[in-house]
Amino acid sequence: DVKVTQSSRYLVKRTGEKVFLECVQDMDHENMFWYRQDPGLGLRLIYFSYDVKMKEKGDIPEGYSVSREKKERFSLILESASTNQTSMYLCASSLPAGGLDTQYFGPGTRLTVL
């Protein structure tokens, strides 16, 4: 079974803090993704990576950065957390296979910024 794990289920931080969200997958997947999920807005792509040290901006990258030093690990960084970054953050991974890229999601991290 593919397993995608995220470092925390719940996280509370203060405005201005630097926040690290970690994601690890154990299936040697090349693609990894970070989404945020907000009520009524669905899942919005923040960043994704298709190889180690490679990254691409998604639809809402502002205020975020990412790091992918190892294939299995993809980190999302909030340089200076703000209250509008309070959200559920979901990590996913996929193995590109001729276009059939089933995404496997982690359990999510619910981040609250006070």
Place this chain on the structure above:
Amino acid sequence: GQQVMQIPQYQHVQEGEDFTTYCNSSTTLSNIQWYKQRPGGHPVFLIQLVKSGEVKKQKRLTFQFGEAKKNSSLHITATQTTDVGTYFCAPASRTSGTYKYIFGTGTRLKVLA
């Protein structure tokens, strides 16, 4: 950019009734995926559609890709309480040699016993 509209946003049905959610795109799609997210859970892949007019079935679930590849639908026959959750369509967009998926806003289904 590509816009994805999913309707309805919410649907309450009596157990045993049918349910349909629709996904509409502003552009022609190469393929589309569907996911289900149970309350408190994370999205789980259901199916992928690739061909124009394609219809796929999984037990009581029927997925359809429009002839023009601009829309898709998910139909559940005789809903059960286990069908409760939010259903997302996710059309593919190819960039940098790989696919990224633009998720729809989702349809939240509630099944009343």
